[in-house]
Structures are given as C-alpha cells and as structure tokens.
Amino acid sequence: PLLVAATAGTTDAGLIDPLPALAALCHTHGARLHIDAAYGGGLLFSNRRRPLLTGLEAAHTVTLDLHKLGWQPVAAGLLAVRDPRDLTALHHHADYLNADDDTEAGLPDLLGRSLRTTRRPDALKIAVTLKTLGRSGLGALVDQVCDRARQLADLVTAQPGLELHAPPTLSTVLFRPAHATDTAVADIRRRLLTHGHAVLGRARLDGRLWLKTTLLNPHT
Secondary structure (H helix, E strand, O other), rough: EEEEEEEEEOOOOOOOHHHHHHHHHHHOOOEEEEEEOOOOHHHHHOOOOHHHHOOOHHHHEEEEEOOOOOOOOOOOOEEOOOOOOHHHHHHOOOHHHHHHHHOOOOOOOHHHHHHOOOOOOOOHHHOOOOOOHHHHHHHHHHHHHHHHHHHHHHHHHHHOOOOOOOOOOOOOOEEOOOOHHHHHHHHOOOHHHHOOOOOOEEEOOOOOOEEEEEOOOOOO
C-alpha cells in the first residue's frame, strides 16, 4: 500500500475511522496516511471532543472544510501538511499562471494564493474568526451543536413512532419513522420540504433510507 485515506467525520453519519489503528498500519507498511477531516476537524477546537481525533497527528496530510464546524464561507477549505515539501507542487511554473516577469512586476501569483487558483482565497476570513473567537470560542460553538444533536437523538429515542440509527458522533442525527418503507421516508422528506416545515437530508445506511439532520447553527 502506498496511501491510506481515512475519514474523520463521514458525510452521511459523522462517523470517525479508527485513526490510531490506521496510523499504526501505515507505519508498519511505510504507507502515507491522509485523513479527510472535512467535517470532523472542527472537533480540534473543543477540549471535550478533541480526543475523538486522537491519531490525527500521525497523518502526512489532513483536509478540513471550515464551512462546516468552523462557520466560514463554503470555499474556505484547508490542506495541512506535516512536511512542507509536500507543497512543492504549488511552485510549479505555468507561464499563464505565474510568469516570472509578471511576478517581478508585482502581479499576483495565482498558484501561490489558492490551491484552486481561480477560486477566491478565504484565508483572511479564517484569520479574523480565529482572532475574534479564538480556539475556546470556536470550541464552545462546536460543543453547542454537538450537544444539540445529542438532545435531538434523545427526543427521537423517546418517541415510539421514530427510530434512531445510532447515537450521534458529531452533529448529524439519522432517524426514520418506525416500520416505514423507504418510499414513505422519501415522501415524508419531500413533504416537509415543500410545505416549509423542515429541510432534512437523506442517507442510505444499512440498506435503509434515513432522514438526516445536520446541526450546524449554534443558535438552534
């Protein structure tokens, strides 16, 4: 194996792979470890929940989408690398992007501003948020939405007409009407949407369709 890609916070259920075990496996076989922490990376802000990401420090590269548990614009994604040499690809020369004479004349080097060149760089917004709230402030917001998810899961469990998929790991709760068919679940979701009652996602796990609530607003 050359590369293992682990996930810290799946899109469907917010699940986290066994990161320490995967890191040990990569060390044994000399493989690189990449961790997709797009959703779960925000747990690093929380003193209570950051232990869920134990093993993240063993990764060679980590991706985070701070538009989830970081409350940033949708384009604010981060790539963190352990070895700066992994970023040498950003110095690739393409005359239409970073011609030497343009750079010397003071024109911006697009490759040096964003991993996605033509997309806007949102580093300033991230920096302002970190400066304003700090890790503790962001951690409090993370804890709030995760706590709300636990409360919602408890409400579902207490309702005989509903079935909970599993206790939430992050801020995503999967549930469905008990004994309903998948067709009925899909229809209920569309009715809630078209009638303006709720915007619920959907996920197919364990061979069944589930309603998905992803709580990201700390004021919910």
